[in-house]
Amino acid sequence: MKALVIVGHGSHLNEDSSLPVYEHAERIRQTGEYDEVVECFWKEEPSMRHVLDMVESDDVYVVPAFISEGYFTQQVIPRELGLAGPITHKGDKTIRYAGPLGTYEGMADVILERTDDLMRGKETSGRTALVLLGHGTDLNKNSSGVIYWNAGRIRERGVYDLVEVGFLDQEPEIGEVVTSVEAENVILIPVFIAEGWHTRETIPEDLGLSGEVTEREDRTIFYGAPVGPHPSMAALISARAREMEEKFVHGAR
């Protein structure tokens, strides 16, 4: 039997934080690709500490529902799940640990799908810039690296006149980017895993956004939903696990 374990951050305060993980798990469950699809969290139950005892399958694929490689994916998740590396044997179980979602090649496509959802039926004239919004932190350069990396991938496709990045907690600061980017249309997509305090409150407030579309004197700002809850992320999670399977199961033959 084969199981997929999706690891989310979860929250003690925000009931919506874990919702994308549950929704993606249900989508993957419906595909029948796995005998079991189980969710676990850092801040919610079931915890990472106990989830493996709840899995009946011997082949276990663990995919972190996190955007970037960093503190959680490299330190907290392996520690709490008791993982020794990409492959861990525990009793009869073989646990394969995949990388985060933001660094996966399909991520750029999900961002563009999110952008298409936002811009469907909206008319624009003049130059259009896509701005990817990341949390960022001065403590870990991988946090911003994944945003730059995806911006680069999208830039190569030439769909938008400009593709820029902006952050909440590091330079370049998002407010500055949105104001100064040389375009009449600014599409702002938060590269976040879930809706929450930042996407609903701090970002609209700090940028003076009035909803999905905000008219300023010299530009129109289109504010999209975060990438994480997009239904296509479920396929990305599956693909991440499948990649591990191809690399370590079939590749090993």
Place this chain on the structure above:
Amino acid sequence: MSTAPVKRTSIPNVAAESRAAFAAWVDAHPDGRHFGQVLIRPESSGGYRLCHAEDEGATGLQLYENPRAAREIAKLTGDGEYRPLKSAPNLRRGWALLAADAGDLVTAMNGLYPSAVVHWYLYREGSLDITNYRENAARQSGIYKRVQRLTDQGVQNAAKACCEDAVCLKKTLWDVDEEIPLEMNRGEGEIPCPEPCSVFVSFARRVRLFERENKRDLDAIGLSPSEKEDLSALVEAAATGEVVMAREAEFEKPLNERRMRYRRLTLIPKLRPPVANE
């Protein structure tokens, strides 16, 4: 990275074993079993019916047939507040859930009380690994690293404030460390608690901040800034005629129930020193 020690390997598939054992435990009691706040009754059809224990015999309950609906049932209290800890005694009423078989029963139970069935089983089999507070604290990092410095008395008070049946129905099995048992009333419920949970660690962090404050910042009558903040908030709230409590895990706010329970243990003795018996 090194592999974490795995102490227990005797039960090969605990998930499958626990499912069968739990179903058999319920089947053995046609009148139903209580587990947390839930009543589980075997149906003559072979399935199971779950409802809030206080809704036994109630009519007009909202009926669910998908075991995954259990997670939605467990998400909010009757007042619509988010429940970060599913073993808190605030499961909402007014629902009944039909589980078709043992697999659905455990899926539903994992929605209501995540990982409780497997812990229940391992505890009965004498195979549940217990992680004491110090062991748990030792692996914390980032903003939680400071819980390593929480004093033994701090752990005792935090556990009394955060884990007793009034706020969590799990039976607390862990101790401060191998030498120092918890003094709290551990509870008599069916759900074992083998390790401090993330809500407890978050609370322990808050208590550690109170401890640090105690050393440096006491005023002339021995009150700390946060104690005065809490007292002020209480007076102001009570003066309006309605004390609106902070959310369950909002430990930074004065009017949090667990925070107030901690104050009852540590502040009340300061305000009302015990009168010496003649």
